Amino acid sequence: MSLLERTEKSLADHFDALVPPQTPPRLAAAMRHAVFSNGARVRPQLCTAVALACGDDAPALSDAMGSAIEIMHAASLVHDDMPAFDNADTRRGQPTVHKAFGEPLALLTGDALIVLAYQVLAHAGAQHPQRLGAVIRNLSAGVGVPSGIVAGQAWECEARADLSEYQRAKTGALFVAATCGGALAAGADPQPWTPLGAFLGEAYQVADDIRDVAGQAQAMGKPVGQDALHGRPSAAQSLGLAGAVAYFQQLMDQAVDSIPACGARELLSQVVRRESERLVPTSMCEAVGQPYRHLQSAPLTSPQGSGHAVA
Amino acid sequence: MSLLERTEKSLADHFDALVPPQTPPRLAAAMRHAVFSNGARVRPQLCTAVALACGDDAPALSDAMGSAIEIMHAASLVHDDMPAFDNADTRRGQPTVHKAFGEPLALLTGDALIVLAYQVLAHAGAQHPQRLGAVIRNLSAGVGVPSGIVAGQAWECEARADLSEYQRAKTGALFVAATCGGALAAGADPQPWTPLGAFLGEAYQVADDIRDVAGQAQAMGKPVGQDALHGRPSAAQSLGLAGAVAYFQQLMDQAVDSIPACGARELLSQVVRRESERLVPTSMCEAVGQPYRHLQSAPLTSPQGSGHAVA
Numbered sequence: 001m002s003l004l005e006r007t008e009k010s011l012a013d014h015f016d017a018l019v020p021p022q023t024p025p026r027l028a029a030a031m032r033h034a035v036f037s038n039g040a041r042v043r044p045q046l047c048t049a050v051a052l053a054c055g056d057d058a059p060a061l062s063d064a065m066g067s068a069i070e071i072m073h074a075a076s077l078v079h080d081d082m083p084a085f086d087n088a089d090t091r092r093g094q095p096t097v098h099k100a101f102g103e104p105l106a107l108l109t110g111d112a113l114i115v116l117a118y119q120v121l122a123h124a125g126a127q128h129p130q131r132l133g134a135v136i137r138n139l140s141a142g143v144g145v146p147s148g149i150v151a152g153q154a155w156e157c158e159a160r161a162d163l164s165e166y167q168r169a170k171t172g173a174l175f176v177a178a179t180c181g182g183a184l185a186a187g188a189d190p191q192p193w194t195p196l197g198a199f200l201g202e203a204y205q206v207a208d209d210i211r212d213v214a215g216q217a218q219a220m221g222k223p224v225g226q227d228a229l230h231g232r233p234s235a236a237q238s239l240g241l242a243g244a245v246a247y248f249q250q251l252m253d254q255a256v257d258s259i260p261a262c263g264a265r266e267l268l269s270q271v272v273r274r275e276s277e278r279l280v281p282t283s284m285c286e287a288v289g290q291p292y293r294h295l296q297s298a299p300l301t302s303p304q305g306s307g308h309a310v311a
Numbered sequence: 312m313s314l315l316e317r318t319e320k321s322l323a324d325h326f327d328a329l330v331p332p333q334t335p336p337r338l339a340a341a342m343r344h345a346v347f348s349n350g351a352r353v354r355p356q357l358c359t360a361v362a363l364a365c366g367d368d369a370p371a372l373s374d375a376m377g378s379a380i381e382i383m384h385a386a387s388l389v390h391d392d393m394p395a396f397d398n399a400d401t402r403r404g405q406p407t408v409h410k411a412f413g414e415p416l417a418l419l420t421g422d423a424l425i426v427l428a429y430q431v432l433a434h435a436g437a438q439h440p441q442r443l444g445a446v447i448r449n450l451s452a453g454v455g456v457p458s459g460i461v462a463g464q465a466w467e468c469e470a471r472a473d474l475s476e477y478q479r480a481k482t483g484a485l486f487v488a489a490t491c492g493g494a495l496a497a498g499a500d501p502q503p504w505t506p507l508g509a510f511l512g513e514a515y516q517v518a519d520d521i522r523d524v525a526g527q528a529q530a531m532g533k534p535v536g537q538d539a540l541h542g543r544p545s546a547a548q549s550l551g552l553a554g555a556v557a558y559f560q561q562l563m564d565q566a567v568d569s570i571p572a573c574g575a576r577e578l579l580s581q582v583v584r585r586e587s588e589r590l591v592p593t594s595m596c597e598a599v600g601q602p603y604r605h606l607q608s609a610p611l612t613s614p615q616g617s618g619h620a621v622a
Contacts, residue, residue, distance in 0.1 A: 023457040024472070027465035031456070079422060084414040103395040105468045107418070108461050111390065114425045115455030122447040129440045136433040136447065144426030145342070146334040150419050154338035157416045161335070 003045040003271065010044070010063035011035060011070060014120045030101040030109040031116070034074045038092050042275050043178040044070045046200070049271050050182030050193050053264035058131070062185035064124030065135055068117040069178050072143050075113035076174075078106055080153065114143070134184045142177025149174050171208070172201025192260045199255035200272065206248045207279035209236040213244075214284060241288045245280060252276045314356040314582065321355070321374035322346060322381060325431045341412040341420040342427070345385045349403050353586050354489040355381045357511070360582050361493025361504050364575035369442070373496035375435030376446055379428040380489050383454050386424035387485075389417055391464065425454070445495045453488025460485050482519070483512025503571045510566035511583065517559045518590035520547040524555075525595060552599040556591060563587045 001009070015035065019028050044066030051062035081088040081096040082103065088096050098106035117139060125132035142148050152170025155161040176197035180190035213236040236244040252272060259268050312320070326346065330339050355377030362373030392399040392407040393414065399407050409417035428450060436443035453459050463481025466472040487508035491501035524547040547555040563583060570579050 018456070020457050022476075024462055024465040024469050026468055027456065027462060075422075079418055082418065084418050102468065105465065107390055107393065107395050108465045108468070111386075111421065111425060111454075112456050112461045112465075114422060115451050115459070115461065118429050118447060119451045119455060122444050122451065126444050129444055132443050132447075133433050133437050133440055136429060136443075140426050140430045140433065143422075144430060145329070145338065145423050146331050148426070150423045150426065151335055151338060154335040154416065154419050154423075157337055157413065157419070158335050165333075 003048050003267075004041055006048055006063065007041045007044040007066055007070070010067045014064065014067050014123065018116060018119050018123065026101060026105060027108060027112060030097050030105050031112055033094070033100060034078050034097050034109055034113060035071060037074075037094055039070065039074070040275070040278060041070060042200075042204075042271075042278075043073055043174060045271055046175070046197070046268075047178040047182040047185075049264060049268045050179050050196075051186045052182075053260070053262040053268060054183050054186035054188035056186050058128050058185060058187070060124045061128050061131060061135065062182055064120050065139070065181040065185040066178070068120045068135075068139050069142065069174060069181060071113050071117040071120065072139065072149075073174060075110045075117070076143075076149050076153075078113065079110040082106055085153070131184065131187060135181060138177055138181045138184050138190065142174045142181075147173055148177075167202060167205050168198070171205040172198050175201035175204065195258035196255055196268070199251050199258055200275070203248055203251035203255060203276075204279065206235045206244055206251060209234040210241065210244050210248065210280055210284070213237065213241060214288070245285055245288055248280050249276075249285075314359050314578075315352055317359055317374065318352045318355040318377055318381070321378045325375065325378050325434065329427060329430050329434065337412060337416060338419060338423060341408050341416050342423055344405070344411060345389050345408050345420055345424060346382060348385075348405055350381065350385070351586070351589060352381060353515075353582075353589075354384055354485060356582055357486070357508070357579075358489040358493040358496075360575060360579045361490050361507075362497045363493075364571070364573040364579060365494050365497035365499035367497050369439050369496060369498070371435045372439050372442060372446065373493055375431050376450070376492040376496040377489070379431045379446075379450050380453065380485060380492060382424050382428040382431065383450065383460075384485060386421045386428070387454075387460050387464075389424065390421040393417055396464070442495065442498060446492060449488055449492045449495050449501065453485045453492075458484055459488075478513060478516050479509070482516040483509050486512035486515065506569035507566055507579070510562050510569055511586070514559055514562035514566060514587075515590065517546045517555055517562060520545040521552065521555050521559060521591055521595070524548065524552060525599070556596050556599055559591050560587075560596075 015032070019031060047066035047069060048056075048062055051059070051065070056062055077091060078097045080086055081091055082098050089099050090096060094100075096106075097109050101109070118136065121132065121135055121139060125135065140148070143150055145151050147165075147169045149170060152166060152168075152173065155166040155169065176194055179193040179197035179200075183190040183193045212234065235247060239247055255272050256269050259265050259272075326343070330342060358377035358380060359367075359373055362370070362376070367373055388402060389408045391397055392402055393409050400410050401407060405411075407417075408420050412420070429447065432443065432446055432450060436446065451459070454461055456462050458476075458480045460481060463477060463479075463484065466477040466480065487505055490504040490508035490511075494501040494504045523545065546558060550558055566583050567580050570576050570583075
């Protein structure tokens with residue numbers, strides 16, 4: 001089973017088990033709309049790939065960790081799209097939840113999904129009580145205060161914010177939770193996997209800035225020009241489009257370089273390369289005059305990985 | 312230390328530990344505004360009283376359970392007060408969070424508080440990994456799908472809803488989570504404590520209906536007449552004010568009767584009686600021509616309690 005198939009199966013199984021027929025039907029439909037909407041599933045695939053790199057001795061728990069992170073991501077998109085924030089009508093080419101189901105249900109859908117993410121972990125964690133606390137703290141760190149994605153959004157409501165702290169929290173935190181969560185679910189030390197999540201998170205943020213400016217509305221399935229509209233900091237605006245693409249490529253190289261030496265290094269590099277092409281396609285690099293370079297395979301032992309025992 | 316002092320100390324300690332200075336300052340202030348705003352703290356006191364009834368062999372975990380439930384309650388009030396729902400300007404005599412901090416931060420504050428509730432449990436659960444899964448499932452059942460308070464709110468967005476299921480979920484679920492959570496934190500069977508939470512939850516909903524109609528705006532610190540305004544089902548409207556007060560008193564009697572035989576029965580009865588007077592004061596009973604009866608002490612062995620071994 002591919003990483004993507006495993007991710008989709010876990011999400012579908014958990015959803016069926018934890019959102020039963022007695023759920024208010026429109027709430028259940030809105031939750032399903034948010035979670036099953038052609039997402040790229042990069043975070044859970046990353047989580048699973050790291051779990052495999054660490055031996056994946058508790059696959060039900062690593063699947064649950066990946067699903068919980070993806071469900072949190074979906075929850076954040078539902079709330080971010082609401083009129084209080086981006087006021088977006090579409091997401092991945094579909095109506096946003098508040099457009100399809102109304103604002104009250106969109107608010108409740110986000111709330112119910114945050115809780116569902118923990119229900120997924122608690123469900124799978126019953127077989128691994130000694131790991132449950134760590135995976136729950138990891139998920140919470142990626143989402144809550146002081147430095148998760150909710151805190152990242154909240155920096156937009158402050159008069160003054162540290163730009164790198166803002167970006168690290170807004171996007172990076174959930175990527176770090178994905179890589180570290182894969183390690184924790186497999187009973188491994190999460191620390192060596194922090195840089196991979198951090199580089200990918202920053203690259204993702206830069207790619208989002210690039211696409212927001214480059215106006216790939218159709219490819220993104222959501223409105224463009226939102227950063228300038230909302231006065232948000234943007235790499236594409238501060239570095240220029242070509243500079244931002246070059247910076248994106250550098251971050252992706254660093255992500256690959258940071259992968260600890262392990263048997264799943266090639267699998268992880270593939271995930272990163274595929275994500276790189278999806279986020280900033282070759283055609284877009286060429287359009288801004290930045291020659292596309294395929295990411296180089298990094299040496300088998302990276303600074304972060306040397307000496308760390310992952311099988 | 313009284314139940315209330317223990318509750319306040321636990322909330323303050325957890326807040327200080329888990330909302331550190333690097334949290335975005337306005338988000339931290341909004342979270343504090345929501346949690347420390349003269350709430351009656353009935354749910355966490357109930358949780359602690361049940362934990363005491365069950366031996367309270369892990370007081371840090373029962374404190375965490377009570378705090379987590381109160382934080383979830385605060386989160387639900389923040390989101391319920393928003394324009395998409397009640398559009399309330401005041402709560403407990405203070406500006407609501409969206410009035411004081413704006414809608415974007417109110418949305419994020421609710422989200423951050425939901426996550427914080429789990430952070431509190433995971434924090435305390437590190438010492439009791441074998442109980443962590445159960446307390447997390449219990450909290451989630453009180454809040455999420457299919458029958459927690461978020462689902463209860465969502466029934467308001469359905470064309471058709473079962474009235475008792477709606478009321479049970481909207482208010483009762485978090486009271487049941489409080490009583491059952493106290494038992495689970497102490498390693499006891501939660502089932503005998505379900506009726507106490509369910510009766511109190513329904514009584515609380517009836518009291519809210521009564522006060523909404525009776526117009527005790529000042530006592531509630533929030534707008535009145537909201538149920539009729541929003542077309543919500545209301546006991547005070549279907550039974551009349553005097554009938555609703557009589558029904559409230561009956562539910563409170565049933566709550567006391569349901570308390571299992573245990574050493575903390577008198578303490579729990581006191582909590583229920585004090586809450587009864589707070590919710591529907593003697594003066595209000597007299598005003599609607601319903602003679603106020605002090606709640607009777609129930610026999611020491613109730614149907615639910617007989618044979619259940621709680622110390």
